Amino acid sequence: MAYTIETHGLTKAFKGHRVLESLDLHVAPGEVFALLGPNGAGKTTTVRILATLESPDGGTARVAGHDVVTQPGKVRERISLTAQEAAVDGVLTGAENLRMMARLRRVPDPRQRAAELLERFDLQDAADRRVATYSGGMRRRLDLALGLVTQPAVIFLDEPSTGLDPRSRLAVWEAVKQLKDEGATILLTTQYLEEADRLADRIAVLNHGRIAAQGTAAELKQRVAGETLELFFADDAQLAQAQRTLRGRPDPDTLSLKVPADGPHDVKRALDALDGVPIDRLELHAPTLDDVFLSLT
Amino acid sequence: MTDSLTFVGRSLRHSVRSVDALLTAILLPVAIMLLFVYVFGGALAPHGRYVDYVVPGIIVLCAGFGSAGTAVAVAQDMTTGVVDRFRTLPISAAAVLTGHVVASVARNALSTLLVLGVALLAGFRPTADPLNWLAAAGLLLALMTAISWLAACFGLLARSIEAANAVTFAAAFIPYLSSAFVPVDTMPAGLRAVATHQPVTPITDTLRALMLDQPAPHALTALAWCAAGIVAGRIGAAYLFRRPRPNG
Numbered sequence: 001m002a003y004t005i006e007t008h009g010l011t012k013a014f015k016g017h018r019v020l021e022s023l024d025l026h027v028a029p030g031e032v033f034a035l036l037g038p039n040g041a042g043k044t045t046t047v048r049i050l051a052t053l054e055s056p057d058g059g060t061a062r063v064a065g066h067d068v069v070t071q072p073g074k075v076r077e078r079i080s081l082t083a084q085e086a087a088v089d090g091v092l093t094g095a096e097n098l099r100m101m102a103r104l105r106r107v108p109d110p111r112q113r114a115a116e117l118l119e120r121f122d123l124q125d126a127a128d129r130r131v132a133t134y135s136g137g138m139r140r141r142l143d144l145a146l147g148l149v150t151q152p153a154v155i156f157l158d159e160p161s162t163g164l165d166p167r168s169r170l171a172v173w174e175a176v177k178q179l180k181d182e183g184a185t186i187l188l189t190t191q192y193l194e195e196a197d198r199l200a201d202r203i204a205v206l207n208h209g210r211i212a213a214q215g216t217a218a219e220l221k222q223r224v225a226g227e228t229l230e231l232f233f234a235d236d237a238q239l240a241q242a243q244r245t246l247r248g249r250p251d252p253d254t255l256s257l258k259v260p261a262d263g264p265h266d267v268k269r270a271l272d273a274l275d276g277v278p279i280d281r282l283e284l285h286a287p288t289l290d291d292v293f294l295s296l297t
Numbered sequence: 298m299t300d301s302l303t304f305v306g307r308s309l310r311h312s313v314r315s316v317d318a319l320l321t322a323i324l325l326p327v328a329i330m331l332l333f334v335y336v337f338g339g340a341l342a343p344h345g346r347y348v349d350y351v352v353p354g355i356i357v358l359c360a361g362f363g364s365a366g367t368a369v370a371v372a373q374d375m376t377t378g379v380v381d382r383f384r385t386l387p388i389s390a391a392a393v394l395t396g397h398v399v400a401s402v403a404r405n406a407l408s409t410l411l412v413l414g415v416a417l418l419a420g421f422r423p424t425a426d427p428l429n430w431l432a433a434a435g436l437l438l439a440l441m442t443a444i445s446w447l448a449a450c451f452g453l454l455a456r457s458i459e460a461a462n463a464v465t466f467a468a469a470f471i472p473y474l475s476s477a478f479v480p481v482d483t484m485p486a487g488l489r490a491v492a493t494h495q496p497v498t499p500i501t502d503t504l505r506a507l508m509l510d511q512p513a514p515h516a517l518t519a520l521a522w523c524a525a526g527i528v529a530g531r532i533g534a535a536y537l538f539r540r541p542r543p544n545g
Contacts, residue, residue, distance in 0.1 A: 051385045052384075052385060053381060053384055053385060073387055076385055076386060076387040077387040079385060080385070081381070081382065081385045083378055083381055083382070085378040086378060087377075087378035087379045087380075087381055087382035088378070088379055089307070089377070089379045090377070091310065091311050091314050091315070092307065092310060092311075096310070100303055100306075100307055101382075103299070103300075103303045104300055104303055104383075104386055104388055105386070130314075146382065147382075
């Protein structure tokens with residue numbers, strides 16, 4: 001199948017420090033794909049290479065059917081990048097920023113398009129104020145709007161909600177969903193598991209320039225473990241007794257024992273096996289992406 | 298072409314909105330002009346018309362210094378994220394910089410007019426006919442364009458705004474080693490050789506000749522220097538703009 005974003009063996013080093021180690025990515029048309037990883041994992045470098053801002057040291061990358069190194073112009077016609085740092089012109093007003101971008105993108109009626117976007121991103125009231133006076137959330141919304149002056153086939157969002165207040169973060173998430181519904185292919189990077197879980201069709205966990213794991217949120221969660229049964233006891237003696245029969249991971253501080261449990265059947269078997277040791281209470285934990293993240297990075 | 302116009306609009310808006318930078322760019326040359334004519338003028342040429350000699354030199358100094366300021370404007374622009382957005386657009390690499398250069402030439406044309414006005418009040422008596430004036434204006438515009446493009450390269454090369462500022466400051470000294478303020482034959486031999494062959498001398502001599510209606514034997518050399526500066530600066534800037542920036 002033809003992927004919209006495809007990389008093979010992508011490598012990149014800065015001053016001898018290897019940032020990307022043979023990265024392979026395949027993103028299908030219309031997919032929302034999240035690169036999840038800690039700071040310094042290589043997320044931003046990947047996005048900058050795909051957006052033609054950096055050249056890779058080795059390997060190939062194709063975006064929307066064109067090689068980013070040999071045909072950067074073709075790639076640029078089909079992408080938009082919203083970088084980590086808001087890419088807005090602080091001296092111009094919000095409306096001027098949008099009109100400028102619309103002219104550069106050859107939109108037939110820049111004024112009209114700017115007005116539409118100001119409304120969509122709730123910036124009408126600030127339209128004629130210089131962007132330097134905007135709040136962080138407003139700058140981010142304008143930044144997103146600037147990337148959407150035309151409908152790009154591929155959208156790169158580098159940590160789109162880092163440093164945003166909850167309201168602006170929700171607005172960003174709404175925008176991503178809407179773009180997906182309109183058919184765009186979206187590659188986003190994030191440090192937030194919740195964000196990847198909520199927005200992405202597939203997630204690649206990136207660590208030290210390599211993909212540590214890849215799949216849907218559900219698949220990744222499954223990789224780590226099933227559910228965990230946590231049993232709480234009244235004292236050390238009971239905890240020790242329970243551990244002898246069930247094994248599992250005891251926690252002396254909370255007087256609890258964690259036992260893997262895949263489904264109700266396992267829970268019943270564990271409780272039966274306890275055979276009379278009194279339980280204070282029990283909790284059942286579903287795996288989170290946090291577990292995945294911590295186990296992989 | 299359309300893109301360049303869009304960026305010219307952007308850079309002009311930037312110029313007009315940074316009021317203090319604009320005032321500095323326009324008033325500093327006027328101050329330099331007054332300094333030379335009134336403070337140094339009496340001592341340098343007690344009986345002569347030093348004002349007629351020095352005004353073309355000061356105009357070249359101011360045009361050059363103002364245009365060199367493009368380095369700072371470009372370096373400043375490169376530190377903002379918005380440039381990365383421009384670099385991912387399907388536009389000509391030089392368009393953003395064309396905006397800077399045209400705005401710089403516009404600012405400097407304005408300040409040169411002001412300097413000329415003050416010079417006339419201070420007793421400068423040019424004898425140029427309209428055709429000479431036109432040629433002088435053309436030469437000055439070519440000079441401003443050349444220095445602005447070269448300065449844009451330095452702005453792209455500079456690691457910081459401070460570094461770009463230092464380059465601008467250093468560039469401001471180049472006219473002193475030329476025929477701008479004193480005739481070259483008053484200088485010691487080694488210095489004279491440098492001063493005679495550096496671009497500011499034929500450019501200043503030509504401007505002076507045009508304004509005072511004298512023969513201008515170095516006009517072609519002057520134009521050649523400007524043309525070379527424009528071509529080299531324009532090509533270099535386009536290359537440097539696309540070059541990946543360190544630690545991006």
